[in-house]
Amino acid sequence: MKLKCAKIQNYRLLKNVNLTFDKRTTLIVGRNNAGKTSLAEIFRSFLSQSGPKIKYEDFNQSCLCKFELALKAFQKGKPDKLIRRLLPSIILELTLDYKDDANDYGILGDFIVDLDDKLFETNVQACYQLKDGKIKDFFGALDCSHKEKRKKYFTDLKAAINLHYEAVIYAVEPTNPNNKVRVEFSKFKKLLLPGLINAQRGLDDETHTERDVLGKSLGKIFNSASSTGAPEAFKAKSDEVNKVVEELQEKVDTDFQDKVKALLPTLNIFGYPGLQDPNLSAATQLNVKSLLESNTRVFYEGEDHFTLPETYNGLGVRNLIFILFRIYEYFRDFQSQSTPPKGHLIFIEEPEAHLHPQMQEVFIRQLDEIVSEFQKQLNDGNIWPVQFVVSTHSSHIANEADFSKVRYFLSKQGQETKVKDLGEAFQGEEVKADKEFLHKYLTLTKCDLYFADRAILIEGATERILLPEMIRKTDDIELTELRRKYMSVVEVGGAYAHHFYKFIDFLELKTLVITDLDSVKATQGEQRVSYPASIVSTGTHSSNAGLSNWFGKTGYADLNELMGKGSDDKISGCRRLAYQISEDEGGVCGRSFEDAFILANVDLFELDKLQGLELENAVFARAKEESKDSKANFAIKYVIEQPDWSVPKYIKDGLVWLDEDHLVEGA
Numbered sequence: 001m002k003l004k005c006a007k008i009q010n011y012r013l014l015k016n017v018n019l020t021f022d023k024r025t026t027l028i029v030g031r032n033n034a035g036k037t038s039l040a041e042i043f044r045s046f047l048s049q050s051g052p053k054i055k056y057e058d059f060n061q062s063c064l065c066k067f068e069l070a071l072k073a074f075q076k077g078k079p080d081k082l083i084r085r086l087l088p089s090i091i092l093e094l095t096l097d098y099k100d101d102a103n104d105y106g107i108l109g110d111f112i113v114d115l116d117d118k119l120f121e122t123n124v125q126a127c128y129q130l131k132d133g134k135i136k137d138f139f140g141a142l143d144c145s146h147k148e149k150r151k152k153y154f155t156d157l158k159a160a161i162n163l164h165y166e167a168v169i170y171a172v173e174p175t176n177p178n179n180k181v182r183v184e185f186s187k188f189k190k191l192l193l194p195g196l197i198n199a200q201r202g203l204d205d206e207t208h209t210e211r212d213v214l215g216k217s218l219g220k221i222f223n224s225a226s227s228t229g230a231p232e233a234f235k236a237k238s239d240e241v242n243k244v245v246e247e248l249q250e251k252v253d254t255d256f257q258d259k260v261k262a263l264l265p266t267l268n269i270f271g272y273p274g275l276q277d278p279n280l281s282a283a284t285q286l287n288v289k290s291l292l293e294s295n296t297r298v299f300y301e302g303e304d305h306f307t308l309p310e311t312y313n314g315l316g317v318r319n320l321i322f323i324l325f326r327i328y329e330y331f332r333d334f335q336s337q338s339t340p341p342k343g344h345l346i347f348i349e350e351p352e353a354h355l356h357p358q359m360q361e362v363f364i365r366q367l368d369e370i371v372s373e374f375q376k377q378l379n380d381g382n383i384w385p386v387q388f389v390v391s392t393h394s395s396h397i398a399n400e401a402d403f404s405k406v407r408y409f410l411s412k413q414g415q416e417t418k419v420k421d422l423g424e425a426f427q428g429e430e431v432k433a434d435k436e437f438l439h440k441y442l443t444l445t446k447c448d449l450y451f452a453d454r455a456i457l458i459e460g461a462t463e464r465i466l467l468p469e470m471i472r473k474t475d476d477i478e479l480t481e482l483r484r485k486y487m488s489v490v491e492v493g494g495a496y497a498h499h500f501y502k503f504i505d506f507l508e509l510k511t512l513v514i515t516d517l518d519s520v521k522a523t524q525g526e527q528r529v530s531y532p533a534s535i536v537s538t539g540t541h542s543s544n545a546g547l548s549n550w551f552g553k554t555g556y557a558d559l560n561e562l563m564g565k566g567s568d569d570k571i572s573g574c575r576r577l578a579y580q581i582s583e584d585e586g587g588v589c590g591r592s593f594e595d596a597f598i599l600a601n602v603d604l605f606e607l608d609k610l611q612g613l614e615l616e617n618a619v620f621a622r623a624k625e626e627s628k629d630s631k632a633n634f635a636i637k638y639v640i641e642q643p644d645w646s647v648p649k650y651i652k653d654g655l656v657w658l659d660e661d662h663l664v665e666g667a
Contacts, residue, residue, distance in 0.1 A: 001096055001097065001098045001100065001101050001108060001342035001343045001385055002021070002023055002096070002097045002100070002343065002385065002387065003021045003094055003095075003096060003097075003192070003343055003345060003387055004020065004021060004095040004096065004097045004121065005018060005019060005020045005021060005094075005095045006018075006019050006021070006092060006093065006094050006095075007019075007091070007092075007093040008039075008042060008091065008092055008093075009089070009090065009091040010059055010060045010063050010088050010089065010090045010091065011038060011042045011058055011059075011060065011090050011092070012035065012038040012041070012042075012058055012060060013033075013034070013035035013038055013060070013411065013415075013416055013417040014035050014038050014039065014042065014060070014416070014417055014419075015060040015062060015415070015416035015417070016416070017035075017417060017418070017419040018419065019039070019407055019419045019421075020407070020421055020424075021387055021389070022387070022404065022405045023387070024367065024368055024371070024386075024387060024388065025364070025367050025368070025387070025388045025389075025390060025401070025405055026387070026388070026389045026390070026405055026407060027364070027390050027391075027392065027397070027398065027401045027405045027406050027407065028389060028390065028391040028392070028407050028409060029391075029392060029393075029398045029406060029407070029408055029409070029450040029451070030408055030409030030410060030411075030450065030451070031409075031410075031411065031451055031452075031453070031486075032393075033411060033414070034409040034410060034411040034417055035409050035411065035416075035417035036349075036391040036409050037349065037391070038417075039347075039389065039391075039409075040196055040198075040347035040349065040389070040391070042058075042090075042092050043092070043194050043345060043347070044194055044196055044347075045058070046092055046126045046167060046188075047188070047189055047192065047193075047194040049189065051185075052126075052128070052167030052185065054090055054128040054165075054167055055161075055162060056157070056158040056161045056162060058090060058128075059088065059090065059161075060415075060416060061415060062415065062416070063088040064154075064157075066086060066087070066088045067087070067088065067157060068144050069086050070083050070086035070087045070139075071139055071142050071144055072144075073086055074135065074139045075139075080135050083135055084130065084135070087129075087130055089127050089128055089129040089130075090127070090128040090129075091125060091126070091127050091128075092125070092126040092127075093123055093124070093125045093126075093172070094123065094124045094125075094126075094192075095121060095122075095123055095174065096108075096111070096121065096122050096123070096124060096342075096343070097120060097121055098112075098120055098121070098122065098342065099120040100383070100385070101342055102120060106339070106340060106342060107187060107190045107191050107339055107340075107341070107342060108122075108191065108342050110171065110183055110184075110187050110191075111124050111171040111183060111187075111191065112171070113171045113172070113173045113179060113180070113181050114173045114174065114175065114176075114179075116175070119174065119175070121174050122171065122172070122173075122174060123171070123172035123173070123174050123177075124169065124170070124171060124172070124183075124188065124191070125169070125170040125171075125172050125180065126167065126168075126169055126188065127167070127168050127169075127170065128165055128166070128167050129165060129166065129168060130164055130165055130166075131164055131165065131166045134164045137164055138160050138164045139160075141156050141159075141160065142156055142157060142160060143156075167185065168182060168185070169182065169183045169184070169185050169187070169188045170182055170183065171183050190337070190339045190341060191341060191342055191343065192341060192342070192343045192344070192345060193330075193333070193334055193337065193341040193343070193344045193345070194345050194346075194347075195326075195330040195333075195344070195345070195346035195347065196346070196347045196349070197323055197326045197327075197346070197347065197348045197349065197351075198347075198349045199349040199350040199353065220329050220333070221328070221329050221332050224329070224332040224333045224335065224336040225237055225238030225332065225336065226238045226242075227336035227337070227338065228338050229335070229336050229337050229338040229339070229340070230332075230335060230336035231335055231336075231378075231379075231380075234332065234335065234336070234378075318354075319351075319353050319354045319355060320355060320359065320363065323348065323351055323363075324370070327346065327370060328374075330344070330346055330386075331374050331378070331384060331386075334384065334386070335378075335379065341385075342385065343385050343387070344384065344385055344386040344387070345386075345387050345389065346386060346387070346388050346389070347388075347389045347390075347391070348388060348389070348390045348391070349391050350391065350392060350393060350394075351363055351364075351390060351392065351397070352392055352393070352394035352396070352397055357396040357446070358396075360394050360396040360397050360400075361396050361397065361400045363397070364390065364397045364400050364401055365400065367388055367390075371384055371386060393451055395446045395447060395448040395450070395451070396446050398442075398450050398451075399442035399443050399445075399446055399447070400443065402423075402439070403422045403423045403426050403435060403438075403439060404422075404423030405423070406421075406422040406423065407419055407420070407421055407422070408420040408421075408422060408450065408506070408507065410507070410508055420506060422506065425502070425506045426438075426502070426506075431502060433499070434499045434502055434503070437496065437499040438499060438500070438503055441492075441496075441499075445490070447488060447490050448488050449488050449490065449503070449504075449507060449509060450507070451486070451488075452486050452487060452488035452509060453485040453486040453487070453510075454482070454485050454486070454487050454488070454509070454510050454511070454512075454658055455487070455488045455489070455490060455504065455509050455510070455511040455512070456487065456488075456489045456490070456511070456512045456513075456514060456658070457490050457492050457497050457500060457511060457512070457513045457514065457515075458489060458490070458491055458492070458514050459491070459492070459493055459494050459497075459514065459515055459516060459593070460491060460493065460631060461491070461631055461632040461635065462593055462594065462627070462631045462632065462634060462635045463491075463514055463593055463635075464489065464491050464635075465632060465635035465636060465639060466597075466635045466638065466639060467489060469639055469643065470647045470651055470652075470655070471483060471487075471655060473646075473647050474647055474652055474655045474656065478652065478655075478656050478659075480655060480656055480659035481659060482655060482658065482659050485659075494515050494516055494518065494544045494545065494546050494547075495544075495545045495546065496546075497513055497515060497546035497549075498545065498546050498549035498550070501549070501550075501572075501575065504574065504575055505573055505574065505575070508574055509574060510574045510658060511574060511575050511576070511658075512575075512576050512578055512654045512655065512657070512658045513546070513550075513575060513576065513577050513578065514578045514579075514593075514651060514654060515544055515546050515547065515577065515578070515579050516544060516579060516580065516591065516592045516593060517536060517542055517544065517547075517559070517562065517579050517580045517589070517590075517591050517592070518533075518542050518543045518544040518547075518591060518592070519533070519534050519535065519536045519539030519541070519542060519559055519591040520532060520533055520534055520539055520540070520541050520542070520543045520556070521534035521538060521539050521540050521541075522540045522541055522556075531543055531556060533591070534591070535591060535616050535617060535620050536559070536563070536580075536588075536589045536590070536591050536616070537588075537589075537613060537616055539559045539591070540558075540559055541556035541557060541558060541559050542556060542557045542558075542559055542562055543556055544557070544579075547562060547577075547579065550572070550577050551565075551569075562579070563589070567653070567657075571657075576654060576657050576658070578650050578651060578653065578654035579650060580592070580593075580595070580596045580648070580650050581649060581650045581653075582649075583599055583600055583648070583649050587599075588612070588615050588616045588619070590619060590623075590648075591620070592623060593648070594623035594626060594627050594631070594634060595619050595620060595623045596648040596649075596650065596651075597623075597638075597645075597648055598619045598622055598623055598626075599615075599619055599648070600645070600646045600647065600648040600649065601645045601646055602615070604642070604644075604645055605619075605622060607619065607622070
């Protein structure tokens with residue numbers, strides 16, 4: 001059985017999301033506080049072995065007004081059916097594909113309510129909802145009519161939810177949502193086994209009481225081996241451990257016990273009235289699980305019997321070993337269930353902690369190999385139906401994965417989360433070239449667009465080197481706050497920027513695309529037309545493919561049309577284009593960044609006495625001279641040696657737009 005998708009409603013930031021799962025590993029990416037942890041938490045809350053753990057605080061904030069609407073309907077005497085529809089519930093609905101289990105339903109049989117022998121899907125709905133017959137009890141003590149008593153209203157609402165809401169399970173027919181049957185909650189926990197390897201592992205805290213985390217896991221592994229459903233070979237290992245402990249217990253009950261009793265005083269030594277026989281004795285019981293969890297430490301073996309404690313290894317190695325150990329622990333737990341679960345879902349939060357970049361990349365690739373080895377070596381070749389959900393802030397992990405595995409979590413106004421499927425966005429022949437380019441580029445550069453607040457696409461080394469200083473100057477002069485934002489700067493070149501447009505739109509990431517006019521002059525030769533570089537005033541076209549693509553053109557774009565574009569023409573959704581414009585109304589315009597930089601600082605280059613065509617030609621020649629050795633050297637010179645200069649207008653205008661917040665949400 002495979003978990004195909006999940007619909008979540010009203011849970012924390014996950015107000016209304018639909019998330020599909022990869023058959024093996026689903027990768028969750030996005031900025032902080034976008035609801036990635038909430039995904040793991042709703043599964044853990046509903047599937048907790050000690051019972052569902054949903055509470056008032058888990059409701060999305062927008063639900064609070066719905067409780068008031070339902071209360072007002074109750075006070076007006078509206079029918080119970082209507083009131084129930086108004087009351088919000090927390091819902092986790094799973095679509096399960098059981099084609100692989102078609103010949104052995106097992107516990108799955110309780111969740112199949114359709115009669116179609118060609119349909120191999122079913123829906124399971126977990127709901128946190130008002131108990132039957134409790135509408136009057138729920139609303140009895142609630143009163144939201146007094147504004148000055150709002151705090152008491154919410155306190156009473158919390159108490160009412162915790163008292164009168166319950167978690168229930170329904171099996172739902174996929175083709176008929178109205179056909180649903182209530183199922184015992186215990187059966188749901190047997191159907192799908194959850195696991196969570198969270199980000200807070202305590203590995204870097206030497207004072208942490210659980211710093212020897214591998215020893216702790218041994219106790220849980222022993223418990224699995226002792227279960228009635230455990231494989232015989234695995235159970236045999238646990239029996240051997242038990243046998244050794246029983247032999248130790250015999251020794252403890254005789255020699256050890258006598259010595260311990262000798263340590264105890266007799267009660268009459270205290271001389272206190274009424275304290276007489278019976279005297280004190282002692283009994284020591286050896287509990288295997290406690291021995292493993294509390295008194296067993298995992299060591300790394302060196303040469304010649306030299307061992308080192310678990311905490312003596314580097315944090316990266318310890319983190320990786322711990323994750324692998326926990327996966328092994330969950331595998332053994334799955335094997336040892338008395339009723340074999342049909343699915344296993346393991347969440348791994350931020351596996352990149354303390355791992356160097358290459359190890360991060362290897363980790364995400366190795367998950368499939370781990371499963372294969374466990375099945376082959378420890379499970380007699382039988383399928384372990386595990387699916388991993390990995391949440392990460394690592395560009396190395398995120399960019400290593402295929403687009404089909406990536407789910408992007410985007411926070412909207414901080415109130416709810418939008419979940420987007422990257423594979424779905426990049427399917428089809430029309431985006432095949434973009435997809436292939438992007439995957440190769442992201443894998444090579446490890447750029448962090450998934451996690452940024454803002455992005456800037458630039459052409460080359462000159463802009464990359466000078467950009468931090470241009471941002472600083474713009475912040476100081478225009479009072480922008482770009483340096484406070486998490487900025488991703490991606491060097492893409494003028495010919496490739498258009499491959500990023502769909503990706504940027506998918507991320508809904510406010511992005512400034514800085515590029516060059518690259519003016520050229522159409523020149524008729526003997527056999528064909530050539531387009532040599534030209535100053536803007538005598539040019540006819542732009543050779544920049546990114547500009548042509550932006551405005552829906554192919555080939556060389558008409559230069560006069562480009563020069564006539566206003567600010568609104570340069571904005572498309574969350575993207576804005578920035579290319580050279582005149583520093584002053586009707587003034588000279590540069591064709592490249594270097595030209596524009598010189599025009600913005602004519603005093604610095606001692607060209608302030610020139611005007612018009614003479615100035616334009618001088619700037620063109622000077623830019624060529626300044627960057628003839630290396631464009632990077634040109635940039636470094638004005639960052640380090642001569643930092644007193646002005647930012648070209650087209651870049652400054654773009655940076656001011658990029659800083660504005662209100663356009664982000666409306667993009």
